[in-house]
Amino acid sequence: MFLRKIASQGSPTRSLSFIGNLQLHRKLSRNSVGSWSPSEASTFSPKKALVLTKLSRYEFEKLRHKNLDENQLEDALRKRGSDYNMLLYHHTLHKNCEAMVKSILEEKNIETKVVTRFDYNESNINWADVIFTAGGDGTFLLGASKIHDPTKTIIGFNSDPTRSEGYLCLPKKYSNNIKNAINKLLQGKFRWLFRKRIRVTLIGDKIYDVPVELHDQQLNKLENRFLEISEDRDEVHKSEESIKNKRILPVKALNEVFIGEALSARVSYYELAVDGSERTKVKSSGLCVSTGTGSTSWTFNINKLPHQSVSDLMQLIQEETRLPIDYKDQRLIDRITAKFNNNLIFGPEIALMGYTIRDSLSDGTLPVPGERKPRGFAKQLNIRSRCFDASLVIDGGLSYSFNDGTVAILDIVDEDALRTVVLNEP
Incomplete structure (x- = not known):
């Protein structure tokens, strides 16, 4: 709870040592969004x-x-x-x-x-x-x-x-x-907080298929009514964009985008390119991509280490190295666990996405584990689906079809940021 509370307030000083040079990207985006200016700060x-x-x-x-x-x-x-x-x-x-x-x-x-x-x-x-x-x-x-x-x-x-x-x-x-x-x-006793969001561009043949609104899936008629509203603003661009088979989705992800087979027991197969790199073939339980806001949510729970795992690792390190590590020291375990989990969280105004490859697999024909880190940070992700019946889900609420051959490009764009507030506290 403590970690999530801090992250939701947009702290820019959090350490993220496991990705090395993230400190270079800690410039907040406040001054680059829309028409915001310092004079607006208390208006x-x-x-x-x-x-x-x-x-x-x-x-x-x-x-x-x-x-x-x-x-x-x-x-x-x-x-x-x-x-x-x-x-x-x-x-x-x-x-x-x-x-x-x-x-x-x-x-x-x-x-x-x-x-x-x-x-x-x-x-x-x-x-x-x-x-x-x-x-x-x-x-x-x-x-x-x-x-x-x-x-x-x-x-x-x-x-x-x-x-x-x-x-x-x-x-x-x-x-x-x-x-x-x-x-x-x-x-005026507050400050503006601009939460970055993920823009999703789809390229493929069926990118205008009606998505499924997951929150009200059991309310069929009402669900359809909501979906019609969701897509209204997108109709203006449909004719032009459909020629190119390219579409910027009319919703932005504030928390995360999840890509994977609809049936969770089935392996998700896709090709992933990070910041312009060559595509790597990946088999996993899906791909979760979060904003700084979403780094406290689903992606945090995917990656966090429980105390038991930390204790077990410390015991193995002690046995292998014979170093004087007290793996039964609960306070030491608590500190290491908190530090690792703390490093998974980054501020909501940081212009990066955190990606997590869930349960990455290797069958001998794909790159061996380690060539593609199971998690990292990126400014752009390019994902080509090789799935059979997959979905691209935005904020756990809106699900788009994402099957074989369809490409999704995920970006953080300054003008997509969401304007929110943080109240001043005594």
Whole structure:
């Protein structure tokens, strides 16, 4: 938790010794984004605010079972082993947060509109000066996915801090003190934080296939409605780009891009080029590519070492070298484990991607392990699919088909950065 908290605040001083020269790339991107300038640092005076609210589990179940009245829904949930009362309780917590955000913004004479994911479209986004999200990290990621203007700010409130950390949202203490947070914003007691995002360019024959929205996969009709909205802004360029079989996806990855076979038991086969290098054939359990923001999330958990592994390695080193290493010293194990895991995290404003090859395999015809490091950093990645039924998934929410012959180019571009805030603390 401590590591993730620091990373979410964008600390630029974190050591990343395992990749050597990363220190050369620690220049933050604040001055190279959009129309930002130092004079804007303490200015926040929106006239219109859009509040994107999450779809609570209770609302989700109501939508799935439209034909059931409240008593029938309760019975159905209880038979399935779900706690109806708890679903209702947490739904109420969320709605209270949503109502409080709206009420306080209106008290400040800010015109406010509340929308769900199904009405979160380009028209409403363009209408607003600022986007607030009421939910958790999933709601924040959805909100971020459709913001293409680097001058548009997004700010998240964790509506239920008892159930989620909400690393992308304002600190938990503001969930119960929304007015204080909004006052700080209006008083300029914050700093801008520009979170880098990954731009994905697809090259191939079926790059305009409709993606799958994973969050609402069970709500078929509603899911399709959301997808139509997701693709609206892309239609303008479809005719021209389809001639070239090249397409820049209309969403950017704030956390990570994952590439791999849809069936997790099947080996993922692809060719990988890092920063213009020759493509290397890779067989693995998939490829995970993260931003600095995402380095605290899935990619962190893929790479982190547990205490047991560190202890075992220390014991083996002691046995092989006969050095006086106390592999039973718990405090020493804790320090080494924390230092290694700490080095996996980098700041959200750093213009690099961290990539991880999951469970890399070798069958004798591919390069032996060690020729391609299982993780590293890059400014650009070029991946050609040799998969049978693969997906390219953005932020765990939107899945694009990525099968044999399709190429994905992943870049960090300054103008794609997402404008967020960090509140000043005493």
